[in-house]
Amino acid sequence: MYKTIESSGISKSFGPTKALDEISFSVNESEVFGFIGPDGAGKTTLFRIITTLLLPDKGEIKVLGLDCKADYKKLRKNIGYMPGRFSLYQDLTVEENLNFYATVFGTTIEENYDLISDIYSHIEPFKKRLAGKLSGGMKQKLALSCALIHKPELLVLDEPTTGVDAVSRSEFWDMLAKLRQHKITILVSTPYMDEAMRCDRVALIQGGKILAIDTPQKIREGFSKKLFSARASEKYKLIKALKQFHNTLTAYPFGDSVHVTFMNDTIDDSLYDHLKTSGINDAYITETEAGIEDRFLELMNKPE
Amino acid sequence: MKRFLGFVKKEFLHIFRDYRTLFILFGIPAAQILIFGYAVSTEIKNAGVAILDLSHDEITLKLTDKIISSGFFKRTENLLDYNDIDRVFRKGKTKAVIIFEKGFGKKLVSEGNAALSIIADGSEPNTATLVTNYTLAIVNDFSTELAGPGNPNSIRIKPEVTMFYNPNLKSHFMFVPGVITLILILICALMTSVTIAREKEFGTMEVLLVSPLRPIQIIIGKVMPYFFLSFINVLLILGLSWLVFGLPVKGSLVLLLGESMLYILMSLTLGIFISTVSDTMQQAIFISLIGLMLPTILLSGFIFPIENMPEIYDYISMILPPRYFISIIKNIMIKGTGIMFIWKETLILILMTLFFIGISVRKFKIRLE
Amino acid sequence: MDNKVIKVRNLVKRFGKFVANDNLTFDVHEGEIFGFLGANGAGKTTAIRILSGLLEPTSGEVIVAGFNAGRESEQIKKNIGYMCQKFSLYEDLTVKENITLYGGIYGLKTSVIRNRIHELLEKLHFREYENRLISALPLGLRQKLAFSVAVLHEPKIVFLDEPTGGVDPITRRQFWEMIYETAAKGITVFVTTHYMDEAEYCDRISIMSEGKIVALDTPENLKKQFNAGTVEEVFIKIARPNISPIHNS
Structure with a gap:
């Protein structure tokens, strides 16, 4: 099977702190893959390496079959990335934000509307509102629309549900589930254990190390005691x-x-x-x- | 290209949406010029003049009479010799002393020319300029009248103007180059560095980096709107100062605008450079304000003449771009000199621009570290 | 029971025409861990600001630690502690400096502060960290320290805002044990959070929606009442009945 991401032995340190320590994993095409771990586990660092924003100190990583270092330009065109803090321009309206990201990625809202329609339709009534005036849940939906607007093959979502209320969180996972039909591989990180159940496969991560990788069900079954x-x-x-x-x-x-x-x-x-x-x-x-x-x-x- | 234009459009949206900053950027220079323009009056009435008549003949008395009776002036004293000049200025009532040379009338009749000196109190540059200009006009008028309609050039009174206290007459005209210099470096360097730092702080830079936008497009896209804004600001300041105090640009306007563009470009590249070394808006503002504004105001010759500074400050000011621009702009606007006199300063600005572009492009990261 | 540390009767708070708190009535008892939940914009923040003496109610009666929230807000501030996830301790000060600072703010005597520092560091096995900068501490330790500082002056009530969001599971457990211990001592713990699994740890929870309290009971009873497996499901059923919860297995 074609692997969307294949990594082996990735390490990354910032000064004396080891953010990532020999991380190896692979992600299959069109799966929802979750990195579950607390703050400071290394999730953001890992995602920045995957999105070519950081280079690992050590180890191999291929994303969409491309080398993260040499082919970073090509790779960047095919990744949709939503960083931890929703990357929205607070002083632009909903529509302007979306339009901006569409043009930057060389497309238009109309061209990929079907892809985002499920998500964007929730916030379209407020399209003239400044992004800074949206509620947490609406910001999250707009940020997701922006990350999706160029129809990326890989969607990387760094803690998309942090600071968002339970209802919006639940809606958000429903949306991700629907995106599966568009054959987009989704990488998502979260500190909240319960969200693991909504992923196809998860990696538990702590202190820069992966503790386990499997389907959520298998991970639960791995509990060794009664x-x-x-x-x-x-x-x-x-x-x-x-x-x-x-x-x-x-x-x-x-x-x-x-x-x-x-x-x-x-x-x-x-x-x-x-x-x-x-x-x-x-x-x-x-x-x-x-x-x-x-x-x-x-x-x-x-x-x- | 479409990508790039989309980016530029976004930058303009940021600028126009933050109308408070926009208002300050255009409002402050305009306000400074207007306040200054109206604070200084362009008319004089009963300004004190003292007369030092070393000739005491019919013509000097007539001319004195004409000056005093014009309504613009009021005689404060009749002086007896040069030593009195200092004393009379110290009293403060006298704005100018008019001196007729010995044998003024005789010389004028026999040789057709005579010398007249006007010494004005330079500590009030505006009044000094007005007083001398009004006096000169009256003297001119007088000599034409005296010569009669037949041959107006047969008689010439040679006026010689000297400033007391402030020999170089640093007037409000000096203020305009200062405002332009300051406001340009403020908009360009401060605003550019802040807008880039803002993207870093809000995390949007991460997404921009991951997008197909090339770093050079991001840089130029950030710089373009401010280039326009600054240029409009230059036009605004020049236009207002012309309207309000009739400040002329003595030299070539094209050259002046060209040099302004160069300076704008230099400031923008400086702004980008600042942004590459600051991660937050706060840092960018700090570096710009402390590192640029204060030195510009204090050391570039805006307020304190460089010639009067201790040598060490002179050397420090050499690394400050505003110093060169103030010199350029004064030369063009006030002295009316051409490129031949300012090519050195221009060259230095060009080199500085290239230097900042060089290190900015090298330092602008395609990744996060 | 007449040991109510928070007594709210018909609390209304309006901002212009907008009604942020619409006739709230509830009690919180001494030593109780009370979860205060609600979607973004449901009026939680307003209510907490009133309870902590930062805002005056438009109408209604609010008694906190025996003092009236409108008139005696200064008294209330002396009797409450506060900790939120984002900011609580100064990162560029050391552990000791932070404790001393907060002790000083709440008017504790120097000798008392010295004793408390000692006790605290012993209890948390913090000795070696005494002179370390907060920024150099692991996240979990920071969190525990922040809580300890919030109850340093032995307040009657401590307000916690998403206290264990983002911390690792072990630290989280240790943190809740600290909270239980504090509550067992008689300090009331008032928890606000977005995270419903955090709410499960509380003795009683209230759920706010559009300025009103729409549910108030123990997590167990609420789950029974709404026929739900988790508080999260309860919350979603109340807020928007047509959405599936996180656990669809």
Whole structure:
């Protein structure tokens, strides 16, 4: 299969900080590939290398079959890039922004309207409004339209959902899903674990290293222990008590419950006894399915 | 090309949308000129003159009478000798001293010419100019009358004008070259560097770099609108100063505009250079203001004459482009000299422009680092 | 329960004709972790500014930490702490300098500040970082320090704005444990966030839409009430019923 991106052993340092450490991965044509990791994991650096804005210190990378260094001019014509801060001109209107990006990439709004129509139609009623006056969700849609206007083969979205409310975030992922039909490969980064489920494949990234690459489902299944969810009315006490229990491997707050793993993967009366002596009488513990975040935690704790 | 034009259009949109800045860019030079123009009156009434008549004959008395009775002047004192001149100016009431040489009337009748001196108080350049001009007109009138209608050139009074306190007569005309020099470097260098730094700060530069736009197109696209704006500003300042104080351009207007374009270009390349070394608008503004505005105002001869500066400042000012432009523009506008007298300064500006273009293109990154 | 640290009755805030807060009524209890959610422009920011004494309500009664939000805003400011994700600590000052600065701002005695610095650094295993610039600290540590500084003066209420957005999962857990610990001490934690998974950690959450509070309950009850698996689904069902949530699996 043709690989849209193929990279091996990419490293990049800024002074003493190693932003990327031997990153290797490949992205297939027309897939939605997600880089999931916290701030400072190296996502932006990696995306800047992919978009030819930075050169790696070490390693090989080919994007759309082209070399990022030698063929950067050719490559830049075929990439749609949306940086972390939405790259919009706040003092231009919605329409002017879109028009500008269209001309810069040598096209017109009309020519590729079908590609952006799903997205742009949401904001078209406000096309005379200054981009600076749009809400976060609308800015995000406009920035996406601008990045798509020249029909790129590869769309690179750096944290497109940061600072946007849940409804807009959800809409945004729906739009990306629809773009698949246009055979555009989409690379997206996010610090939010739950968004991993909307990608075809994801790479978990932390401290400049890739922890895992797979489909979201397979990554969840990679969780090596049985996971239990514990609830009690006094959560802080519960966490402390669980952590003190001799059989506990990990105990982390997780939303309104506590996710716990045990060395022997089972719960018995000794646990409830322990909780009772710690003053917790209403503990309710069930087995639960691990999510991406659970697996991420597990991978972070794994000694190298 | 379409790509490039689209970029230029966007730049113009930025400029026109930020109408406050635009207003300041055009409003400030206009306001400076207008305020200055109206603050100085172009009429005089009862200006104090003192007469030092070393001849005391019929003709000198007649001429004195004509001057005093014109209504423009008022006699403050009759002086007895040259030593009184300093004293009378110190009192402050006297704006000019008119001196008739010894045997003025006799010489005029026998030889057909005589010398008259006007010494004006140069500390008020505007009044000094007006007083001398009015006096000269009256003297001229007088000599024509005296000669009679038959042969108007038979009698010539040779007036000699000297300025007390301010021998070079730095007048408000000097202000106009200063304003042009300052405003051009301000618009060009400051605005260009800020607009590029803004793209970096808002992250739009990342997308521009990833786009097929070439760096040179981005640079020229940024520079073009400001080139136009600055040129219009030059025309505005020249036009206003002509309208308001009738400031003439003594030399060639074409040469003046040509030199202005060169200076604009130089300032723009300087602006791009500043932007390559600053990552935020704040830095760009800082470098432009502290690094350009202050030296331009203080060291380029705009306010303080370079000749009077300690030597070290003279050397420092040599690296400042405004110094050369002020010299060029004064030469053309006020002295009316041609390219022969300013080719050195012009050459220096051209070299500076090439220098800044050179390093800017080298420093302008096709990547983020 | 009469330990209400925030008591809001019929709060209305208008800007000209625009009604930013439309008749809000709610209570927040002592030691509670209260999530305050809403889409962009729903009126959250206005409400928080009123609660923290920065804006005066148009009408209604707002009592924060026992003081009236309109008349006694200076008293309120002494009794609240604030931390947001983007700015909280001065990056070009050291850890110690930051703590000293905030201690000073809130009028703590020098000896008290010295003790607190000591306690804090011990607790966070921060000893070695004492004289390091904030900009040289890892993100997670900065976040934890920012929170500790926000509660340095032992306020009655601490306001947190997207406290764990973008931090790694482990730091996030440690951060929430700190929040739980703070709440267990009786300090009320008022969390605003865009991220619904963050909301799941709260004891109770309220969801604002177009200036009104449209839902207020524990995450568990809300999920039951809206027949949803996550708070995110609840939120989307309230805000725009025809959109699928992030988890469509």
